[in-house]
Amino acid sequence: MTVIANGFIINEFNEPTRCNIRLEEEKIVEIGSDVKPLPGEKVIDATDLIVTAGFIDVHVHLREPGFEQKETIASGTLAAAHGGFTTICAMPNTNPVPDSAANMQALNKRIKADAKIRVLPYGAITKQLKADATVEELVDFDEVGANGAFAFSDDGVGVQTAGTMYKAMAEAARLNKAIVAHCEDNSLILGGSMHDGRRSEQLGVKGIPSVCESVQIARDVLLAEATGAHYHVCHVSTVESVRVIRDAKAAGIHVTCEVCPHHLISDENDITGDTGNWKMNPPLRATRDRQALIAGLMDGTIDCISTDHAPHCEHEKCGKMADSAFGIVGSETAFAQLYTHFVKTKIFTLKQLLDWMSSDVARTFNLPYGKLEVGASADIVLIDLDKEKTITTDDFLSQGKNTPYTGQTCSGWPVHTIYAGQTVWMED
Numbered sequence: 001m002t003v004i005a006n007g008f009i010i011n012e013f014n015e016p017t018r019c020n021i022r023l024e025e026e027k028i029v030e031i032g033s034d035v036k037p038l039p040g041e042k043v044i045d046a047t048d049l050i051v052t053a054g055f056i057d058v059h060v061h062l063r064e065p066g067f068e069q070k071e072t073i074a075s076g077t078l079a080a081a082h083g084g085f086t087t088i089c090a091m092p093n094t095n096p097v098p099d100s101a102a103n104m105q106a107l108n109k110r111i112k113a114d115a116k117i118r119v120l121p122y123g124a125i126t127k128q129l130k131a132d133a134t135v136e137e138l139v140d141f142d143e144v145g146a147n148g149a150f151a152f153s154d155d156g157v158g159v160q161t162a163g164t165m166y167k168a169m170a171e172a173a174r175l176n177k178a179i180v181a182h183c184e185d186n187s188l189i190l191g192g193s194m195h196d197g198r199r200s201e202q203l204g205v206k207g208i209p210s211v212c213e214s215v216q217i218a219r220d221v222l223l224a225e226a227t228g229a230h231y232h233v234c235h236v237s238t239v240e241s242v243r244v245i246r247d248a249k250a251a252g253i254h255v256t257c258e259v260c261p262h263h264l265i266s267d268e269n270d271i272t273g274d275t276g277n278w279k280m281n282p283p284l285r286a287t288r289d290r291q292a293l294i295a296g297l298m299d300g301t302i303d304c305i306s307t308d309h310a311p312h313c314e315h316e317k318c319g320k321m322a323d324s325a326f327g328i329v330g331s332e333t334a335f336a337q338l339y340t341h342f343v344k345t346k347i348f349t350l351k352q353l354l355d356w357m358s359s360d361v362a363r364t365f366n367l368p369y370g371k372l373e374v375g376a377s378a379d380i381v382l383i384d385l386d387k388e389k390t391i392t393t394d395d396f397l398s399q400g401k402n403t404p405y406t407g408q409t410c411s412g413w414p415v416h417t418i419y420a421g422q423t424v425w426m427e428d
């Protein structure tokens with residue numbers, strides 16, 4: 001048995017309360033200020049640290065199988081643990097794609113062997129993630145669902161036709177699993193590498209208009225209404241997307257969504273130049289989009305935060321935007337960046353931020369994780385809110401070093417991550 005002693009839990013009123021937690025094997029068995037370590041019991045000293053439920057990230061690219069030069073299940077899960085995550089959901093744009101029973105089983109085997117924390121894999125919506133797939137090219141939802149698909153997603157590409165999405169939603173609804181959608185209408189990408197706006201004009205880079213995302217969300221919320229599916233929108237980035245989702249929720253449609261740290265803290269005006277590390281999909285939008293995302297989180301339109309951790313090799317990101325791959329890494333810096341930008345500045349409370357990264361993610365997907373409570377899996381992160389550190393890729397445990405945020409100083413860093421009662425990462 002182990003006791004995490006002298007740490008602070010943030011209660012529902014956003015107040016730090018001193019609390020000890022006893023773990024037995026993989027579970028939390030006692031929580032309280034009167035829980036005292038017994039003789040011989042292991043003690044983890046959490047003095048001056050925040051003790052909170054391990055974070056959940058429903059949007060991670062682990063790249064394995066097929067792209068192990070970018071990331072592996074081992075490195076990606078260790079990086080996530082470094083960022084305070086104890087549960088992550090792995091996106092299906094791998095090779096092979098998890099689009100059959102055999103591929104799901106092979107993926108589960110790799111996860112079981114190599115993952116440092118809990119990994120819930122997505123199953124694909126279409127075979128081979130074909131954006132322009134016909135109804136005939138959908139996965140066998142029963143087969144993929146029965147082999148451990150957390151939910152269904154074609155992340156990386158949008159499902160282009162309404163008929164295919166309609167059928168996919170009907171199948172997912174029948175299995176009581178979510179459709180998790182990367183929303184992008186291919187006919188509106190227009191060869192762009194960044195947001196179509198003021199900054200793309202200045203830099204002379206082709207732009208992707210906001211409507212490329214929002215038009216597909218508008219279509220899909222109606223399909224979700226028609227099929228009764230749980231429709232979850234990935235990485236919402238525009239003011240119009242937030243509005244469509246807000247209206248859909250008001251109409252009683254089962255739609256939820258996530259936002260990524262980079263879309264909350266940065267917009268097109270922060271892009272320092274035409275360089276690959278600023279290229280991500282969806283792109284950093286205009287200031288009014290960023291403001292709408294912050295407002296959407298505050299009013300509950302946006303349910304939770306995910307990172308879209310998307311590691312790439314250096315040579316894929318070192319050129320200009322047009323020549324680079326989409327995506328930035330995020331697992332290891334998400335909490336500190338958000339804490340620094342929004343909690344220290346009193347825009348969000350600490351409680352709000354912790355919930356958006358744990359219990360609200362769990363609530364969105366009906367997962368039994370993300371809360372510190374007796375009987376729960378002992379998935380816990382200890383955070384030093386006062387610790388200040390400058391972001392450097394030298395610290396990253398991810399193979400991916402592709403971030404535009406190096407050199408930024410943040411405070412609020414995870415220092416010890418416990419998954420199912422075991423330390424999976426701690427600071428030296």
Ligand SMILES: [Zn+2]
Pocket residue numbers: 155156157182234235281282
């Ligand atoms: Zn995506």
